[in-house]
Amino acid sequence: LRHILIHPDPRLKKVCDPVAQIDDELRILADDMLATMYDAPGVGLAAPQVGVMRRVLVMDCVKDLKAQPRPMVLINPEVTWTSAETNTYEEGCLSIPEQYADVTRPAEVRVRWLGLDGKLHEEGFDGLWSTCVQHEIDHLNGKLFIDYLGPLKRQMITRKMEKLKREMARA
Ligand SMILES: O=C(O)C[C@@H](Cc1ccccc1)[C@H](O)SCc1ccccc1
Ligand SMILES: [Zn+2]
Numbered sequence: 095l096r097h098i099l100i101h102p103d104p105r106l107k108k109v110c111d112p113v114a115q116i117d118d119e120l121r122i123l124a125d126d127m128l129a130t131m132y133d134a135p136g137v138g139l140a141a142p143q144v145g146v147m148r149r150v151l152v153m154d155c156v157k158d159l160k161a162q163p164r165p166m167v168l169i170n171p172e173v174t175w176t177s178a179e180t181n182t183y184e185e186g187c188l189s190i191p192e193q194y195a196d197v198t199r200p201a202e203v204r205v206r207w208l209g210l211d212g213k214l215h216e217e218g219f220d221g222l223w224s225t226c227v228q229h230e231i232d233h234l235n236g237k238l239f240i241d242y243l244g245p246l247k248r249q250m251i252t253r254k255m256e257k258l259k260r261e262m263a264r265a
Contacts, residue, residue: 096144140233151230176200
């Protein structure tokens with residue numbers, strides 16, 4: 095498992111680098127990210143959250159645990175279309191533990207990415223998958239869900255995380 099960085103952390107604000115080639119190091123990173131995501135537990139995780147500044151995200155938004163899990167690895171993902179319709183979801187973030195706030199995003203998105211199989215993929219996402227893939231692509235661009243909130247609410251959450259990190263450092 096990898097350690098998940100907690101906000102505020104400069105690495106969570108950086109724009110990540112595109113992946114040049116799919117090699118064993120990348121395959122190991124993807125496996126580690128999926129294991130870390132399931133352990134958290136979460137439905138998504140982006141590479142900068144584990145301190146790797148590369149454009150890789152993993153997700154599995156299959157909520158019904160009886161259903162077949164659908165682990166996805168998206169490399170160099172790009173949004174190619176967004177719906178005019180929006181939906182609002184109370185988002186959280188593994189890098190901002192225990193903090194939740196409503197974020198409004200396009201209800202549906204189409205995303206193109208490079209798969210671990212080396213092939214280009216393009217797929218539409220809606221529901222939780224849409225919210226999640228947009229949340230994760232934001233991470234690759236150094237954007238957090240609290241950046242969509244007003245300055246006071248964002249500052250309150252940041253102060254709480256700074257306190258949490260001080261306490262963790264003392265523990
Ligand atoms: O920090 C992350 O990127 C993992 C996020 C992904 C996510 C955020 C908001 C909405 C959808 C996905 C979550 O912490 S994963 C935890 C979770 C679990 C079930 C439903 C929503 C979020
Ligand atoms: Zn997040």
